[in-house]
Each structure stands twice: as C-alpha cells, then as structure tokens.
Amino acid sequence: MTTTSRLLNLLSLLQTRRDWPGEVLAGRLEVSHRTVRRDVERLRNLGYRISAVKGPDGGYRLDAGSELPPLLFDDDQAVALAVALQTAAASGAGIEEAALRALTTVRQVLPSRLRHRIDALEFTAIPTGRTAPVPPDVLMTLSGAVHAREVLRFDYQTAQPEAPDTLPAPPRRVEPHHLVTTRGHWYLVGWDLGRGDWRIFRADRILPRTPSGPRFTPRELPGGDVHQFVSARFKGSAGGNVWPCTGSVVLSLPATRVLPFAGDGVVEDLGTGQCRLTAGSWSWLSLAASFGRFDTDIRVISPPQLAAAFGTLASRFEAAAADATR
The missing domain is CATH 2.30.30 (SH3 type barrels.)
Incomplete structure (x- = not known):
C-alpha cells in the first residue's frame, strides 16, 4: 500500500467519529504502531485536528467540529457517494435537484482517476411509483x-378528506x-x-x-x-412481526416455478410436479386471493378459515362472471 493510499484509509477510519486504539489502527492498516504515529502526524500537517486519547491502549480521535480541509475519498467512498446521490431521486426526500448539484460539485474536486470511475457508473433510479415527496x-x-x-x-x-362542515x-x-x-x-x-x-x-x-x-x-x-x-x-399485526393470517396449500406446480414469486412464504417440494406453500396475509380473503394468482389447481391443507375464504371468493367470482354475461 502506498503512503497516499494508507493515509486515505486512516482518514476514512478516523472519520467514523470514534476512538481508535493505536494497535487496532495498526492492525487494520497492516503496518506498525510507529507507522501509524507518523501517518497521524502527516494528517495533522495537512490540517486535520487529531487528538491523542489517553489510556492503557492509547489511541487517536478526529476532533468533532474541526474545520476540515477538502475531504479526501478513497475509491470505495467515491463510488458509494455517487450511488447515494444518484439514487436520491427515488428517496422521496424532495432533494433531487440538490443531489445532482452536489454530485457535480463533488465530481469537480475529485482526482481524474475517481472522476472516470464515477462517470462510468451510469444507472437510472426508478421510483416505486408510490413515492410521496416530503419537503x-x-x-x-x-x-x-x-x-x-x-x-x-x-x-x-x-x-380521507374531512367534510366541509366538519370542525378542524x-x-x-x-x-x-x-x-x-x-x-x-x-x-x-x-x-x-x-x-x-x-x-x-x-x-x-x-x-x-x-x-x-x-x-x-x-x-x-x-x-x-x-x-x-x-x-x-x-402486516396488520398488533403483536410480533408475523402475519395475522397464515395458511398452507398444495399447488400443482413444481417448487422451482413457485419459489420466485413466494415472497416471504415457505415452499416445500413434494415431487410429482407439486409443492406445498405456506404464506401469510392480513386477512383470510387476501391470503386466498394471493394463492389464486399461481393459476393452477389448489388444495387447502390448513386452517379451516382459509378454506372458508376460498368459498367466499368462489361465490363472488361466480356472481361477477354471471353479471358479465348478462
């Protein structure tokens, strides 16, 4: 590792705002404790306020509130910053324009080697379609x-908007x-x-x-x-992080066909082109409907509430089909 690369790594560790024992820093950088002391002095000469931490282990800390010189980024930090700023448009935080301006500013002060890496990182962040921007x-x-x-x-x-005559x-x-x-x-x-x-x-x-x-x-x-x-x-659960309604069915599909669309459900291969799917939802009707999306024969294993929900859906679908043919 070159001296410059080592200084960048040392600065990256110190910027986490924690106390670093000298031996730990030496181990992370794979150098001697003496080399760490010299590198700390180099950073101090560059304007970084690094204080020594007293104690049995000793160590170093980057002082909070320091007026830092222009920040230095290693390769991974530069890529992480570029990804974060480019995905800000999908965050719903209302900072899309500011993020693009920040990326432009950061790009201008980076070395050409890192600028080329950022420029090569081209992608489009697509919002979920349900994003609600917040000022x-x-x-x-x-x-x-x-x-x-x-x-x-x-x-x-x-x-739901309030009625006009309703008190605020x-x-x-x-x-x-x-x-x-x-x-x-x-x-x-x-x-x-x-x-x-x-x-x-x-x-x-x-x-x-x-x-x-x-x-x-x-x-x-x-x-x-x-x-x-x-x-x-x-999930609609007042207790732990579990679905309030959970049931199991056998689907006439191989497990490999069901697994990519099972979400947080559990798929068990039964052989002969069948599998058992155990999943949950916020209601029995919604759970039955979710099983129906696999477009295959379904056999209910448990519980009885799930079988009743399939009966309710069947009646509704039958009524809808009859109404469409009138």
Missing part, C-alpha cells in the same frame, strides 16, 4: 425533534422516536399523547406547528427494534 425542511424538523427528544405538534392530513381536528401531540423510509414513503414513529398509543404517521401528511413542545424521556418501543415494529404494523 426537506419537514424532514429536518421531524429529525431534529427526534434528536432533541421534544414533543412534536402538527396537523395531520388523513387519507386539533393538532396532534406526539413524542417522536424514529424517522424511517420504506416502500417509497417517509414515516414518523412516535407515541401519540392524545391517544395513548404508538402510531406511524406518513411524513408527507404532516404539517409541523411551532413552537415544539417540552422535552420528554423516551419510552421503550415495543420489541425494541424499529424495523420489526414497522414491519409488524404494516
């Missing part, structure tokens, strides 16, 4: 309240805990003080009010994991 100032307000642990006051636009709903008062993005939307996870329960709010429907409320002590999120919590709520 950046709203995202910053929500994120700032999460960080400061301040009660948020905001008006919330529900999916009072502002929501929420203890914000997490800001997440998934499925083309931004969501705020928080404790609704007015309803005394956890809620998930679409960020594009939030109109923040000022000033914000008092500081609060964070509550324990059910399950302790925001990913599992949001996934469970989207």
Whole structure:
C-alpha cells in the first residue's frame, strides 16, 4: 500500500467519529504502531485536528467540529457517494435537484482517476411509483425533534378528506422516536399523547406547528427494534412481526416455478410436479386471493378459515362472471 493510499484509509477510519486504539489502527492498516504515529502526524500537517486519547491502549480521535480541509475519498467512498446521490431521486426526500448539484460539485474536486470511475457508473433510479415527496425542511424538523427528544405538534392530513362542515381536528401531540423510509414513503414513529398509543404517521401528511413542545424521556418501543415494529404494523399485526393470517396449500406446480414469486412464504417440494406453500396475509380473503394468482389447481391443507375464504371468493367470482354475461 502506498503512503497516499494508507493515509486515505486512516482518514476514512478516523472519520467514523470514534476512538481508535493505536494497535487496532495498526492492525487494520497492516503496518506498525510507529507507522501509524507518523501517518497521524502527516494528517495533522495537512490540517486535520487529531487528538491523542489517553489510556492503557492509547489511541487517536478526529476532533468533532474541526474545520476540515477538502475531504479526501478513497475509491470505495467515491463510488458509494455517487450511488447515494444518484439514487436520491427515488428517496422521496424532495432533494433531487440538490443531489445532482452536489454530485457535480463533488465530481469537480475529485482526482481524474475517481472522476472516470464515477462517470462510468451510469444507472437510472426508478421510483416505486408510490413515492410521496416530503419537503426537506419537514424532514429536518421531524429529525431534529427526534434528536432533541421534544414533543412534536402538527396537523395531520388523513387519507380521507374531512367534510366541509366538519370542525378542524386539533393538532396532534406526539413524542417522536424514529424517522424511517420504506416502500417509497417517509414515516414518523412516535407515541401519540392524545391517544395513548404508538402510531406511524406518513411524513408527507404532516404539517409541523411551532413552537415544539417540552422535552420528554423516551419510552421503550415495543420489541425494541424499529424495523420489526414497522414491519409488524404494516402486516396488520398488533403483536410480533408475523402475519395475522397464515395458511398452507398444495399447488400443482413444481417448487422451482413457485419459489420466485413466494415472497416471504415457505415452499416445500413434494415431487410429482407439486409443492406445498405456506404464506401469510392480513386477512383470510387476501391470503386466498394471493394463492389464486399461481393459476393452477389448489388444495387447502390448513386452517379451516382459509378454506372458508376460498368459498367466499368462489361465490363472488361466480356472481361477477354471471353479471358479465348478462
């Protein structure tokens, strides 16, 4: 590794804003502790404020709030930055133009070798089609309240518009805990003080009010994991991250034909061109309909509620077919 490459790697590690024992840095860079000390001095001479950490192991830390000289990127960092900025158009954060301008600015200050790598990375980020853009100032307000642990006051636009003669709903008062993005939307996870329960709010429907409320002590999120919590709520589960309705059927198709379209279901090869599929959904009717998309013979294994749902769908489809022939 050349000295320049080693300095870039060292700077990349220090920029994670953690204390690095000298021996750990030496191991990561595959050099001696003495070489690490010399490289730290080289970075200090370039203007980077790196302090020594006292203790039995010793170490180094890049001071927070330092006025850094122009940032240096290694190859992987440059590619990661280019990908992140080019995919910003599909994030729903309302920063598409700013991201393109940032990519242009970064490209201009990179060495020609890295510019060529970025220019060769051409792709198109396609939104999900359901993306709901959120103004950046709203995202910053929500994120700032999460960080400061301040009660948020905001008006919330529900999916169903209110009748003209309906009194406006009072502002929501929420203890914000997490800001997440998934499925083309931004969501705020928080404790609704007015309803005394956890809620998930679409960020594009939030109109923040000022000033914000008092500081609060964070509550324990059910399950302790925001990913599992949001996934469970989207499945319609009030408990763990499982579908409220789960059933099994035998499909007259080989497992290789079903597996690519099984989602989070479990496929078991039964031989003779058949397979068993166990899957879940938020209702028995929706689960039965999802099994029907495989366009083959179906035999219900369990439970009885799934068989009843197939009967309900059969009656509805029969009625629809009869109505179409009139």
